[in-house]
Amino acid sequence: MAVAIPQEAVRGRENYLREGGLLSWLITIDHKRIGVLYGLTSLGFMGLAGIEALLMRIQLAQPDNHFLSADVYNQFFTMHGTTMIFLVIMPLGLGFFGNVAMPLQIGARDVAFPRLNALSYWIFLFGALFMYSSFLFGGGPDAGWFGYANLTERFFTPGTRVDFWAIGLIILGFSSILGSLNFFVTIVNMRAPGMTFMRMPIFVWNILVASILVLVAFPPLTVGLIFLVMDRFIGTHFYSTVAGATPILWQHLFWIFGHPEVYILALPAFGIISETIPCFSRKPLFGYAAMAYATALIGFISYGVWGHHMFASGMGPIADAAFSLSTMIIAIPTGIKVYSWVATTWGGDFVKNTSFYYALAFVIQFTIGGLTGVMHAQPAMDLQQNGSYFIVAHFHYVIGGGSLFAFLSGIYYWWPKMTGKMMDERLGKLNFWLICIGFNMTFFPMHILGLGGMPRRVYTYGAGFHWAFWNMFETVGAFVMGVGILVFVIAIIQSLMSAETAVADPWDGRTLEWSIPSPPPIYNFAEIPHVHSKDAFWEMKHGRAQESRQPAAQPEHGAGGHGIHMPAPSLFPILLAAGLALVGIGAIAWLRITFVGVLIVYLAIIGMGFEYGTYGEHPSKERGDDAFPLDSRKVGMWTFIGSESLFFASLIGTYMVYKGRDLVGPTAKEILEIPLTSFSTFVLLMSSLLMVLALAAFERGNIRAGRNWLFGTAGLGCVFLGGQAYEFTKFFREGVTLQHNLFGQTFYTLVGFHGLHVLLGVIWLLTLAFASFKGMVPKKRALAVEFGGLYWHFVDIVWIVIFSLIYLMDKVTGA
């Protein structure tokens, strides 16, 4: 159900922060509150990562130091990297800024799927806590944030440390994918009337591309992590040479994710800077179109540069040349951005506040990091620097001097909007100079140390290398930076406690968020704005669009005199996330807990599915226009299916890579049964027919027929699963187990995951069928059946590929 806010009360509820008590934060689905939760959580973890970093710097301050043991140092550098990337920069950029600013900038009342948004946050929190709980059970993860195989195999890293890391990352991956899917749909489908793509604020462009990158980058990582978990728990050999496999597979799957990830971290920062620099230069952004295209181009190219992380692995001259070229090419759109920022400042009437200072420092430091990045595009040079402190300097200038500084600029910029308070400029300048000087003291000398040969990831070094001076210098710098962060925290507290309130538009801003009160009311916009140009709010205030400030749609007035409809808070997101965490805990501790977790997840999904059926449907209900005749839920479903395609592509790719490389038989050619599988294929194809007939019946309002077709579809799905169970059992009896050879492990994993999807589909369809008995799937909710159908057909098309590629082709070409 929805919360209906009486129109007469709209003007009275001006502050999203003050609605309800603590419990209201646990069940909130307001994007602004979720953004605040992301921000607080990320800053908390940044504190942890900072403490880890300072302890590492104390250890490295002197040669032959024993402040930390090698083991503890390994844990700290692993968790510092993992934390900063997965728990700080990424959730700050997308989760915090994406939630706080993006919906306001596009003139939306919330994101497309508010409860999914809450779910993303709670999964993020529980996943992070799960990973950090490793310290309570024998120590933290210690194999590096990149978790290179085969160091991560059970033989080399026994215990549960890597288990927590791998399962934690899988859980966090769910959060990232759900959150990005939500943002993608929101931006595609929920922009204010008149806001074309080329009128979107450039920050929104960057969030859009970063969200797409998450959707395409995380599935390969998830597959890589699943292989790792299987190697450690079940004894497969995906990354072990024992069975003819190669650890290099991990590097590919990891860096297929890893380099887009760099831009997932950087793009929100680019977006923030593209807002703050024009605002405080009192000029429009230079080259808006070029910036938008450059953003899209970065997203596209970033998927083809992963190999530059692997020059040292010996990929061969052709792959080296290709990745070298693509890496140099991606510098072009990035260069366009830097040029635009600099050109925007040219002749500007600067507002020299803290946000602007951080933005300028970002441009300089990010450019330094970018230039050293281009150096690494050359394999010959990369081989000299790889594994040295030069690389550490490079990526800290990109992510620390880049993204983190941009985020600080963004916090100072949007703080008045979020909180209704101003931040103290004197404290702001103080924390800027401390952090900026400390940062450069810490990381610039690492270039020198790296070129001098100091390897990264070492916990100590000998006095004879003459690295002591710069290491001490860096440690002092790190503490200066730490003091700067403390001053920043003090500035936040001081601001929250001060009585000074912020006006709605303290910066004379250009974008729509500045047109509403600070802090915004829970419904954001009392009247949805019409957009006629870029810099929409600026045009409204100063330009020709003043006359068009009339609302696009009057808030609906129902029979009860209700006005703006917002979705109600929900307990299910936090329940579902807790269930997912239990699944992870059970995998490590006690398997029965996993089953409890699965049950909670299932019930929570059902609860969410039937709790509130209409939110997210065609946005014209909210907006009063028909410019985008798309249903947000359907856009989301197709996006999810597309992302799932990459999951299966990674599984299929692995199967194809290992095909014919078994050291022992039996292999595909000797064991696969075509007649049985042909029958199963026929069954699955016919189930798709029944599924589409079910949908047609529900759309006609013939619920009984639709239900029968649904039962028929699920029944054929069960027949298919029965065939698969028979096939697996037969193979097991013939000695082909998951551990037996490469064919066994890749076949069972690929076909098994497909079977798992069929099983989930069967459960989904049966749930719909039984719900229809209670009248919960009426004609007007036939879309619910269509979503189940889309998923079912997707499972079908994956099988079409598997049947041809694995069964028919492999039987002929396989060993």
Next chain:
Amino acid sequence: MSTAQASELAHEHEEAPRASTRVYVEIAVVLTVLTVLEIWAFYVPAVQPILIPLLMVLSGAKFALVVMFYMHLKFDHRAYTAIFGPLLTLGAFIVIALMIILAYFLGAPPTA
């Protein structure tokens, strides 16, 4: 135009008439025939030299039929195709890239 009317209009626009039951059944028949063709090609020695490209064409046709008719991409708004198409292409890119790069790295399969 009222909000409700706009919504109704947009909904109709999105859900333009799709295929009839007869078309769905015809598609199922074509899918069955294509599957039979795949299996026939697999067992007939004369087809072996072109088996792999033939199987790729046949399975590609089945894939396209399901996506176009059963998943309604042929009838629905083009935006859905614009979302799914590039992601599917990236998936194919991953498979091909992994195969090429790791085949070079690992050398020829020992049993090939």
